[in-house]
Amino acid sequence: LNYEQCLGKIRLLAVASLVHGRKKEVSIRAIGDALQLSEAGAEEVAVQAIGQGIVDAKIDQLARVLHVRSTMQREFGRQQWEELLERIDHWSEGVRALMGCMQSVKNQVASAAASAAGSSPGGLASPGASLASGGIATPQQ
Structure with missing residues (x-):
């Protein structure tokens, strides 16, 4: 040595x-x-x-x-495992909250699309329609 x-x-x-x-x-x-x-x-x-x-x-x-x-950890004992578990739990809660937000937006988009499809014959936008800021076809004025 x-x-x-x-x-x-x-x-x-x-x-x-x-x-x-x-x-x-x-x-x-x-x-x-x-x-x-x-x-x-x-x-x-x-x-x-x-x-x-x-x-x-x-x-x-x-x-x-x-x-x-x-x-770097010089040792990895019970306390470090508990800290790691706490961090993973916190991360998991954040992911669940994000998934809930994404599902909410997905539902809003589906609802808006269904509403727009129901406002014109056959579910298609009318020939004089344009895309509004929300991405939903609306009649031009």
Whole structure:
């Protein structure tokens, strides 16, 4: 085992642990302090963590801040399963609400089409009809 490679991997995992579950911004200085590195060294480790997919983040070099969207889980236990279940339930509720809205629009379109078809002989639009903003044939004036 190579000492430098092991140290590098430990630093990457330490970055994941440091930013996981925290606020969405972590200063490069805080990362450096935690890893006992200079700010330049901490920024290099942050870049490696982003590049390897351990952290999904962007570095603001002017503000010297890491803007974190998500991090890799170092462990996946009962709490993580419960959080995942909660997210899936929330997503499922959103999908159900969207399906209800789509069904409502579908019913409105079908009702409007049936109403328009019933207003002319044979269910067809009259020769002088044009499409209104709702896409329903109406007589021209």
